[in-house]
Amino acid sequence: MTCTVLQKMQSLPVEGLPPRVLPLGLELTELAEAFWAKVGWGGNTCPLPAWMHPREVEELLWWATRGEPDGNIIEIGQGWGGSTFALAKANEWYCGRHCRHDHLWSFDPYPGEWPCDTFRQSQVFRAIHGIDCAHTILGTSDLVCEVCGPGSVRLALIDGEHDTEWARRDMDNILPAMALGGIILLHDVWNSGDTPLDWMHNDDALPDGGPSLIYKEAAAGRFSGVEAVGRVLTLGILKCV
DSSP: OOOHHHHHHHTSOOTTOOOOOOOTTOSHHHHHHHHHHHHOOOOOOSSSSOSSOHHHHHHHHHHHTOOSSOOEEEEEOOTTSHHHHHHHHHHHHHHHHHTOOOOEEEEOOOOSOSTTHHHHHHHHHHHTTTOTTEEEESSOGGGHHHHHOTTOEEEEEEOSOOSHHHHHHHHHHHGGGEEEEEEEEEEOOOOTTSOOOTTOOSGGGSTTSHHHHHHHHHHTTOSTTEEEEEEETTEEEEEEO
16 A cells, blocks of 8 residues: 555654554554455555554544543544454453443545445454444434444544535534543644645645644634543644533
8 A cells, every 4th residue: 555645644754743652452563464465455555554653543542542531532534444454353352351342433425536435345244243332323424423423532633524514514513422521633634734645635724724723723613512632643633522
């Protein structure tokens, strides 16, 4: 899965970011080995087939294994399934430690427009097979409240369509499902001076629009009950208060 998008993500500087200590078994190397053992598909040069910097994946895992608040995890946009697998394993660890049975719900409509579509449909299910708290929902964030219920989500990753309309719609859809103190991670929040990803082809998805604009709006108080915590590379962190 070598491509310029991942090369750009890998080249982002990590100096000054807060260190994160992950639970045993959730280090990226161990997760990657477990993922490829289940998927059985070789030839990838990256630890996990996630369109994220490794440091962003670590941040994802760190928030997913925190003790407060209780609740489920949701993911908007499954992609290649790497982030899905990481969240599923983190949730499995969390539930075992806290004697809970919370779930991961990963929403993706599978439009069939990307080359990885066949991979996603045939392999992601195998990748999380055996983790009975992980589920793929063939649909958009419009289904979140219907599936999860209000106030039931402790962590949400938004990494779906990157135009401004859908980024805002995803936020509006998941907010009623978020628990007090829950965390929303908004991926691909770029500064205006950053180089946009190659697959962003419209003005709304450039650094001044899409997830970047939604993060700015959240930081400015546009979404009631949400405050900005900060950024780790292109991962915007929001807290429900």
